[in-house]
Amino acid sequence: MLENVTFYNDPLLVQALRPLSYYRSLDQLWLGTSTIQDKWKAYSLNTTPSVPIAILGSLLPNTEMVQAIQQLSPNTALVQGNQVLAFSYELGQKPLPPSTSNKIAYSGKAQWIQHPEDLLKHQAAALLDEINPTPFDIEKYQALGNTILAPNNCFIHPSAQLKGCMLDASHGPIYIGEEVNLQMGTIIQGPAAFLKGSSTNLGAKIRPNTTIGPGCKVGGEINHSIFFPYSNKAHEGYIGSSVIGSYVNMGALSSNSNVKNDLKPISIFDYPQNKQRNTGLTALGLIMGDFVTTGIHSKFNTGSVVGCHCNISSQGFLPKFIPSFTWGEFPKLQIYQMGKAKQVACQWIGLKQQAIPENLAQVMEEIWKEEASFRT
Known part of the structure; x- marks a missing residue:
């Protein structure tokens, strides 16, 4: 279930994933047996209705990542290095990463598709x-x-x-x-x-x-x-x-x-x-x-x-x-x-x-x- 969850397209990653990103959003990239969005559907992501969540479209899910996202407080971003992995935003507002310093550094395992060949790097593990x-x-x-x-x-x-x-x-x-x-x-x-x-x-x-x-x-x-x-x-x-x-x-x-x-x-x-x-x-x-x-x-x-x-x-x-x-x-x-x-x-x-x-x-x-x- 992905209630109150959307996927956002990081503009830099969209460009880096050309030409595969012309006709599909990042979460619709395929590897293993499904799209990235379908992989997230396999996890129980329980979010608060009043705190919608946006997840980086090319981010691959894992249990620890799901738990960290579920714990996000309002208007907070989960980041690793310079990359925003997920963020919460105000209900009724456009899903845009917060511009404030309200960011949480994620030290766990985070894998996201940055270039087209990354799909092949993660293919065996996904299958x-x-x-x-x-x-x-x-x-x-x-x-x-x-x-x-x-x-x-x-x-x-x-x-x-x-x-x-x-x-x-x-x-x-x-x-x-x-x-x-x-x-x-x-x-x-x-x-x-x-x-x-x-x-x-x-x-x-x-x-x-x-x-x-x-x-x-x-x-x-x-x-x-x-x-x-x-x-x-x-x-x-x-x-x-x-x-x-x-x-x-x-x-x-x-x-x-x-x-x-x-x-x-x-x-x-x-x-x-x-x-x-x-x-x-x-x-x-x-x-x-x-x-x-x-x-x-x-x-x-x-x-x-x-x-x-x-x-x-x-x-x-x-x-x-x-x-x-x-x-x-x-x-x-x-x-x-x-x-x-x-x-x-x-x-x-x-x-x-x-x-x-x-x-x-x-x-x-x-x-x-x-x-x-x-x-x-």
Whole structure:
């Protein structure tokens, strides 16, 4: 329950989490088996009706954090370093962090998503914590040609369809959600999660620490990656150490590199700094925004960032940063015109049988203006 609780978007973090934060608030970022907001719903957060609470949208919950937030007195902020984690405010007022010195320094464990790659850093722990294995009729699935190793470490929803698949949960739990459809030859190594309505193509290979979001269809090889809802990578190709936004469609053999040949730390484009930022990670692939389509054989280098509303392809490696509203085959890239981009976005939303957001045009305009300097 989250009565009298809202989530606020720290403007600096919103910028730092581009392009994933264009079409969703911070609490709607995905990792593990759910959004951040849904993770908070799993905790009993008892607040006083007269003292509403605002929580940093990218803050990950834990029991000690919940207790500290519940003890906030009126007009008080809970902070760690320079980051406001949560604050209380006057009933009927806008949820804005208090400008006074009424702040409490939190010395406990606090984890919040500051950059897109942080979702991958916390992915394994989230899957291990959130997947609750449940007994099921294993003979039913064996009769359909499935092999399930460590079935006591799996959750399989009764409505899920599995035929001729191999699930290996011996090193981590596996979650197969409602109305999931795994086609023949699918191999999954846990920890991994397939969320509601997702599916695989023939022979898909899903390696550990991967989340396939609701309504996604995937194939080929995917490793340590998060697919936000309603995206497709249905064919062969490798995606590793990556975060893929919503309504993405990857052409056959689209692939990314996630480790440098010299094993040096990987840098990625940073939106607030308008330059490359050293992540300190030796494994990092692709950060891709919403409404992106890639042509067949598209290749992405380590630490690549692609904005929203792009239709791109290449014979060689694409640039490591591709701003929103980019169209064409590299190196002959052009500006993807607003009207055409909106038409294509609506078509993909309709294909996934979802409602077109009322603010779609408004958000597109905001992205267009915000990234004007990047396009030139």
